[in-house]
Amino acid sequence: MSHVDLRRRSPGRRIRPKTTLFCPTCGHESTATADGDWMLVERTRDDERQLTYECPVCGSVVSVHSVTLAHH
Numbered sequence: 642m643s644h645v646d647l648r649r650r651s652p653g654r655r656i657r658p659k660t661t662l663f664c665p666t667c668g669h670e671s672t673a674t675a676d677g678d679w680m681l682v683e684r685t686r687d688d689e690r691q692l693t694y695e696c697p698v699c700g701s702v703v704s705v706h707s708v709t710l711a712h713h
């Protein structure tokens with residue numbers, strides 16, 4: 642007798658990670674992690690570091706993160 646494991650995944654709702662970013666211009670959607678395909682552009686101005694997520698499709702700036710550099 643063979644044992645068959647019929648395990649069904651409920652097709653219910655997909656949980657969308659909070660890190661998902663949307664392009665306001667073309668509607669492109671991807672996660673804001675290393676898995677996403679956003680172009681990460683890093684700029685440093687004075688003591689402030691800016692991390693910009695740019696859309697790979699249309700080049701729009703989707704999100705800007707400011708990171709203040711800690712100096713000693």
Ligand SMILES: [Zn+2]
Binds near residue numbers: 665667696
């Ligand atoms: Zn876009």
